[in-house]
Structure formats: structure tokens, C-alpha cells
Amino acid sequence: MKPQEWYPQAVEDLGRTASSRTDFSFDHSMLVLASKLDDQDFDLRRVIAGIDGVSVHRFRFQSYGMYDPGMLAAIRQQYHAAGWQHVSVSHARDGGPGEAELWLHFEHNTIRNIAVLVAGANQVNFVSVSGSISPIDLMHLGGHFGIPRIQGGVAIAGPHNGVDQYPPQQPGY
Known part of the structure; x- marks a missing residue:
């Protein structure tokens, strides 16, 4: 199995409960062409040069709260068991439903795979990127190939208060 083809079984289980789902993958040659x-x-072209593939799984549910939060916990556990590093979790600013999570898989000291899970009130999006890529490069992929745009930055542990925003937020946001 190629690295970009592996994802937690719990993602597939979550998809079975969705009212609609969209799954697609791009290999390196398809990404270059696109x-x-x-x-x-x-x-974008620089980032794609190091990517082996991208897989996107989008699940929609009929109404608010129709997916089992326990399935998200199972996804986290399966990533942990497979040796992935859980890097970031962010929640909706207004305290409403929604979260975004980022996992990294290393090969020696190099990031080899990135996975992003974005859960909303009635939808869950899961994106897996395989290849030589950094979290910053992932931002350049946002809005392309079905990957959601990253809004509000990614929380990164920093020396001041434990968390800094990247990219830095502009005044008024």
C-alpha cells in the first residue's frame, strides 16, 4: 500500500454513516498536470514537486450533530497507534461546533505525510498529503484539489504564551 493510501479505518467507518460523501485522490502526475x-x-508548483499524492474525503450529514464524536476519537487513536504525531487542534472561535486537527508522519527527520481533519456541525473533511511537505506548504495547497483553505492560521507552540498563530493575524481580525 502506498503511503497516501493509508488512512485510519475509522475514517471509512465515519463515511459509512454520512448522508453523502465524496472521495478522490490525485497522484503526482495528476497534480503536476492540474x-x-x-x-x-x-x-503551488514548488510544493507539488515534492508531493506523491493527495486524497480527499468529504462527508456530509443530514443535520447538526449527526456524526458520532467517538469516531473522531477513534481516528486520533489510530493515528497515534500508527506512529503519527498530533501537532495541532483548533476549535471554532465562537465556541460552536467545529474543529481542525493536524497530524504529521515522519520518515527519519523529514515530514513524509500530513493529514488534516476539519469537522463542522454537519460535515467532516479529511485530507491526506503524501510526500516531502511542510505545514506551511499545506497552506499553499489550500483552495486547490479539494483541500479547504486554511483560515485563521495554524496554532504553533511558541515561547511566549505557549501558542503563536501562523501566519500572524492582522489587527482587526
């Missing part, structure tokens, strides 16, 4: 559609986005 990146040529926007020949002005040099950051």
Missing part, C-alpha cells in the same frame, strides 16, 4: 492550469502560482 498545476499547469495556473501557471502564475509558483508556490
Whole structure:
């Protein structure tokens, strides 16, 4: 099994309970071809050069709270058991439903795979990226290939209060 093809069984279990789902994958050659559609986005082309594949799983549920939060806990446990590092969790600013999580899988000292889970009130999106990539590179992929745009930054542990925002937030946001 190729690295980008592995994801926790709990993701598949969650998808079985969805009212609708969309699953698709791009291998490296498909990503290169798609990146040529926007020949002005040099950051995107640079990032794609190191990516082996991208898989996206989008699950929609009929109404608020229709997915089992225990399945999200099972996803976390399966990543942990497979040796992935849980890097970040963020929750909705207004205290409402929703969270985003980031996991990294290392090969020696290099990030080899990244997985992002974005859960909302009635939807769950799961994105897996395989290849040589950094969390910052993931931001350049946002809005392309079915990967949601990263809004509000990614929480990164920092020396001041334990958490800094990247990218830094502009005044008024």
C-alpha cells in the first residue's frame, strides 16, 4: 500500500454513516498536470514537486450533530497507534461546533505525510498529503484539489504564551 493510501479505518467507518460523501485522490502526475492550469502560482508548483499524492474525503450529514464524536476519537487513536504525531487542534472561535486537527508522519527527520481533519456541525473533511511537505506548504495547497483553505492560521507552540498563530493575524481580525 502506498503511503497516501493509508488512512485510519475509522475514517471509512465515519463515511459509512454520512448522508453523502465524496472521495478522490490525485497522484503526482495528476497534480503536476492540474498545476499547469495556473501557471502564475509558483508556490503551488514548488510544493507539488515534492508531493506523491493527495486524497480527499468529504462527508456530509443530514443535520447538526449527526456524526458520532467517538469516531473522531477513534481516528486520533489510530493515528497515534500508527506512529503519527498530533501537532495541532483548533476549535471554532465562537465556541460552536467545529474543529481542525493536524497530524504529521515522519520518515527519519523529514515530514513524509500530513493529514488534516476539519469537522463542522454537519460535515467532516479529511485530507491526506503524501510526500516531502511542510505545514506551511499545506497552506499553499489550500483552495486547490479539494483541500479547504486554511483560515485563521495554524496554532504553533511558541515561547511566549505557549501558542503563536501562523501566519500572524492582522489587527482587526
